[in-house]
Amino acid sequence: MKTTFIAKITLFVLLLLYGSLSFAYDFENGGIYYNITGQNTVSVTTKVMFSSSQVRTDYEGDIIVPSTVSNNATTYQVTGIGINAFRNCSDIVSVILPSTLTKIEASAFRECTKLASITIPPQVTSIGMLAFCGCSSFTSFTAPPSVVEIGGGSLADCNNLKELTLPFIGTSQTSGTLRDLFSLNMPIPLTKITVTEPCTQLNSNAFYNCQRISEIILPDNLTVIGENAFAECINLKNIVLPENVEIIGRSAFEGCYGLTSLAIPEKVTSIGLSAFKGCSKLTSIVIPNGVSVIEPATFQDCSSLSSVSLPNGIISIGAQAFQNCTSLAPPFDIPQQVKSIGSYAFINCKKITTITIPAGITTIEDCTFANCSSLTDVTIPESVVSIAAEAFRGCTFTEIVLPNNLQTISRSAFLECVKLTTIEIPESVTTFGNDVFNGCSSLHTVNIPQGITGIGESFFRNCTALSDVTIPVGVTFIGYQAFEGSAITSIVIPKKVVRIDEFAFNNCSKLKEVTVEWETPLTIYEYVFYSGIDLSTCTLNVPQGTFADYQNANIWKDFGNIVEYSITTSTNNIKDDTSIFITQSNGALTVYNTENIPIEIYNITGILCHSKIPSNQETFYVAIPGIYVVRAGKTSKKVLVR
Secondary structure, three states, rough: HHHHHHHHHHHHHHHHHHHHOOOOOOOOOOEEEEEEOOOEEEEEEEOOOOOOOOOOOOOOEEEEOOOOOEOOOOOEEEEEEEOOOOOOOOEEEEOOOOOOOOOOOOOOOOOOOOOOOOOOOOOEEEEEEOOOOOOOOOOOEEEOOOOOOEEOOOOOOOOOOOOOEEOOOOOOOOOHHHHHHHOOOOOOOOOOOEOOOOOOOOOOOOOOOOOOEEEEOOOOOOOEEOOOOOOOOOOOOOOOOOOOOEEEEEOOOOOOOOOEOOOOOOOOOOOOOEEEEEEEEHHHHHOOOOEEOOOOOOOOOOOOOEEEOOOOOOOOOOOOOOOOOOOOOOOOOOOOOOOOOOOOOOOOOOOOOOEEOOOOOOOOOOOOOOOOOOOOOEEEOOOOOOOOOOOOOOOOOOOOOOOOOOHHHHHHOOOOOOOOOEOOOOOOEEEOOOOOHHHHHOOOOOOOOOOOOEEOOOOOOOOOOOOOOOOOOOEEEOOEEEEEOOOOOOEEEOOOOOOOOOOOOOOOOOOEEEEOOOOOOOOOOOOOOOOOHHHHHHHEEEOOHHHHHHHHOHHHOOOOOEEEEEEEOOOOOOOOOOEEEEEEEOEEEEEEOOOOOOOEEOOOOEEEEEEEEEEEEEEEEOOOOEEEEEEEOOEEEEEEEE
């Protein structure tokens, strides 16, 4: 019973094999084998079934496929080249295909290694997967405009292919990429691609990472360049965009660092973010009038870009739009219709010298002009209310006018502006960040608005030319390293200060006078007046009646000269037996003198600041707040001027 069953199975398998060999084709005519596919249509097929590695000899030499063929008194139109039809026919030298052909199926000419070229008839609409895979003698290949789909890997291992002409890039008009046709392994010699009509759109990633392609010709009717279409085409030096292009997608040319020139067509209305990012050899660009937005990172890292023309209709410049455009040089103007400029937009644009920020901008964002090391002239409109972190870090202007409505200056806004000498901060400013003027080594004149409640970390650190500054009366804290390394010679610390952080006055080697207003000494960190200051040679001015308290307080007791002063905030006699009265307010001393006694005003170091015989009432202005000595005849009084 068992033997009989095995015999039946063996017979069944043999019948299948025999059937496969017998019925691989429907009929043969002129040495070519056909399968009937319709009432009057056939496709070319193989003689027998075969293994994928088997070398075939049923087709060889020059093959001419006729447009019609007859069998049993029926005439058929040849419309297809079937699956594996000529596969592994390594001795085929040439093939002529009929004009009636509409379809070339999968692996139809696979591994035809001696086939040097083939002309695809103009009615073909479909080329199957791996159709020409391994045709290693191909040097060029053209798919006609009629083709609407090309299977993946259809040109894989065509390793000598130099030129390619296609009606679209990808596996269809709306999907796939060039690399899909080669199973990702692009042939080394392939440098030229021509895209023909009817292509109107380049798919996303169409030529992505095709690093050896140096010449691409696009059809006149192209309107859309998809995302990443040419990204990382590092050998693409020049390309002509057709005049009908309207959209350039995100990252379309990103990383094309061989691209030296490009004309953007006038019909373009949209350029995607990062579109030209990393095009480090691109030297100039003109943005068409239809574009209203420069998207983020559009020209980031275009280090050779020296000339950019922006149309007047631009309303927004995105974050990092021109970051690291180190060659961008004058003339460069920001259109006055711009309402927003993103963070890092012009960071490291080292050749820009002049910027006029458009009216309507309300915030100068983080690092917008940071490290613009040639920027010497900046105009800020009255509409700006906030300057964000590091906005002007490392710029080289000597002065800058801030708008009257400014409210916030954030962290490191003017960090290392080493040529900034003077700045007037409007009283409207109520918020400061840390490090605002850190490293401004030429800054010698600055005011702090009265509404400020704190001096942040490293605020004036290494301002080596700053010899005097007035701390507003409302300040409650002085931050870490706030004045470290500055050139201040004297400082008045207001009564409301309740905290002074470590190293606040570290390395203030020129500091000779400190005036405090607390009636009870404030407890401070050990390192507030750390290295670089010899406290034994410094004067500490303290309120009248607090000498003993300061003489016994930690840190404060280290001052070599502790001097009491009287705080004059209302009319007081300069001495009880005279008719001379003084008041002080906002950096001024007003003296009321009914005795025509000469008045002299000295600073704490003994330098004469004013000398006059007042007529009834006289106001004297002092340059630096601090302790002053008012002398009337032979009597004198120390007063604190804020």
